[in-house]
Amino acid sequence: MFFLFEKIGDHILYYLDYAGRITIFLGQCLCRVITPPYKIFPVLQQINFIGARSIFVIFFTGGFTGMVLALQGYYTLRKFGSEGLLGSAVALSLLRELGPVLAALMVIGRAGSAITAEIGIMRNTEQIDALECMAVDPLRYLMAPKFIAAVISMPLLTAIFDVVGIFGGYLVGGLMLGVNGGTYFQGMYHSVDWNDIEMGLIKSLVFGLLIVWISTAKGYFLNWERGGGFGAEGVSRTTTSSVVLASVTVLVWDYLLSAILL
Amino acid sequence: MTKETTDVCPVVIELVGVEKNFDSQKVLAGVDLRVCEGTTTVIVGGSGEGKSVILKHMLGLVKPDAGQVKIFDRDIAKATARELKDVRRDFGVLFQNVALFDSMTIFDNVALPLRERTHDSPQQIAIRVEELFDMMDLPGVGAKYPAQLSGGMQKRVGLARALSLNPKIVFFDEPTTGLDVHKSNEMYRLFHHTQARVGYTAVIVSHDVPKIFKLSDQVALLAKGVIQGQLSPEEFQRSENPLIREFVETTMGPIYSSEREESAL
Numbered sequence: 168m169f170f171l172f173e174k175i176g177d178h179i180l181y182y183l184d185y186a187g188r189i190t191i192f193l194g195q196c197l198c199r200v201i202t203p204p205y206k207i208f209p210v211l212q213q214i215n216f217i218g219a220r221s222i223f224v225i226f227f228t229g230g231f232t233g234m235v236l237a238l239q240g241y242y243t244l245r246k247f248g249s250e251g252l253l254g255s256a257v258a259l260s261l262l263r264e265l266g267p268v269l270a271a272l273m274v275i276g277r278a279g280s281a282i283t284a285e286i287g288i289m290r291n292t293e294q295i296d297a298l299e300c301m302a303v304d305p306l307r308y309l310m311a312p313k314f315i316a317a318v319i320s321m322p323l324l325t326a327i328f329d330v331v332g333i334f335g336g337y338l339v340g341g342l343m344l345g346v347n348g349g350t351y352f353q354g355m356y357h358s359v360d361w362n363d364i365e366m367g368l369i370k371s372l373v374f375g376l377l378i379v380w381i382s383t384a385k386g387y388f389l390n391w392e393r394g395g396g397f398g399a400e401g402v403s404r405t406t407t408s409s410v411v412l413a414s415v416t417v418l419v420w421d422y423l424l425s426a427i428l429l
Numbered sequence: 430m431t432k433e434t435t436d437v438c439p440v441v442i443e444l445v446g447v448e449k450n451f452d453s454q455k456v457l458a459g460v461d462l463r464v465c466e467g468t469t470t471v472i473v474g475g476s477g478e479g480k481s482v483i484l485k486h487m488l489g490l491v492k493p494d495a496g497q498v499k500i501f502d503r504d505i506a507k508a509t510a511r512e513l514k515d516v517r518r519d520f521g522v523l524f525q526n527v528a529l530f531d532s533m534t535i536f537d538n539v540a541l542p543l544r545e546r547t548h549d550s551p552q553q554i555a556i557r558v559e560e561l562f563d564m565m566d567l568p569g570v571g572a573k574y575p576a577q578l579s580g581g582m583q584k585r586v587g588l589a590r591a592l593s594l595n596p597k598i599v600f601f602d603e604p605t606t607g608l609d610v611h612k613s614n615e616m617y618r619l620f621h622h623t624q625a626r627v628g629y630t631a632v633i634v635s636h637d638v639p640k641i642f643k644l645s646d647q648v649a650l651l652a653k654g655v656i657q658g659q660l661s662p663e664e665f666q667r668s669e670n671p672l673i674r675e676f677v678e679t680t681m682g683p684i685y686s687s688e689r690e691e692s693a694l
Contacts, residue, residue, distance in 0.1 A: 285532075293528040300488050300600075301590075302517040303545045 286386025321375030
């Protein structure tokens, strides 16, 4: 019995300690983002890595998401004779919900995992210690450009996802299922207002910050991982847990933000 | 160096009663060590005794459970992150596994401290990096990546990076581990040459005994969590301390201190 309490207490203390560490880490990184010196080139490099190189996958997932939304939406709406609302249904689903969430999940898979692995390997091979010993701040040098890049890239990727999704929906609804193109876009024009776009924008900004925070913190605190974050296996395990944690956090925050912003 | 001389020399690093436990294991049990300006101090000891842990304390990467770690008279165990960064401006470090940035070219590795810590133009940085490559006998490696170089060359790149900003103190963690005799000698030659040129204080953790004695002004043995003695290489080899004597005999062969002992064999 005593052993059980000790185990539970140990777990609670560990997670409190870890939560404290990564929260302080977030604060320190945000301080580095807003204080000079500002360096543009590393930020552009990271925008290229997190943003530009994710466009292809965002393009495909956005397109197919819009197409399947139109297909399913048409099937449902036809039952009520409301095929004309297809454009509104596709656009609202994408702008308010699916665009930010699916784009975030894609970025977690593509860039978030790579960030955790990169920082984790640097931690394991003493490269981060080497930076510190050179009096080069690793948070400013490594993390700050990633934070700025993620917060800039996420809303842009989400916008691309939404636009491609809407045209994907038109491809299926308008060209394949015979919904009038004018009706598709006219319905959208009337039903979508600024609040819907704003909600998607806020969500994508928050998701961008969450993704880069979890991905960098998991790598940076690799050696504090429970069960040992050492060696190649430690990096792979931590990368997996970073992807899982970031995905779950994005979905939880999606609900919270929807509840707050609705 | 004897007690009297360390009292008069300008001390740049001083460890006072440093204790460190990892979980329940006591690694350092009250380490006292003084390093004088411009000298070379070698810390020797068996594997797993905590030599690298001492180095990490000096670098501020590990905080002691008790005791003081004074660098230029400032206790870095209690320093803020900003103060620690200020102290580290005078550091150069050659890590045991070199810790080169593996996704950067060799040129970028050596140029990184110059880019981040100085306001030099790219041309000035390029000139300085080339100068360091020349000093380290590293022609034409700038565009390569660390993984494309041999172990010996990686160590030399690490030394070039450590010396790029003319540091006042350079720390070496096992500088010749994994190198053959020829490459080790080359490292020692470069060490000797660069120290004479830059005039830095050196702290070396090594088990390359007795070769490392030739380069050192002071030798300190870490055993049982404490420094058993910090002596000149000659005094170290003649020391009566049983642990130092045992270490010297294990690494250098038996020492015969009297004719009686020798004839008894």
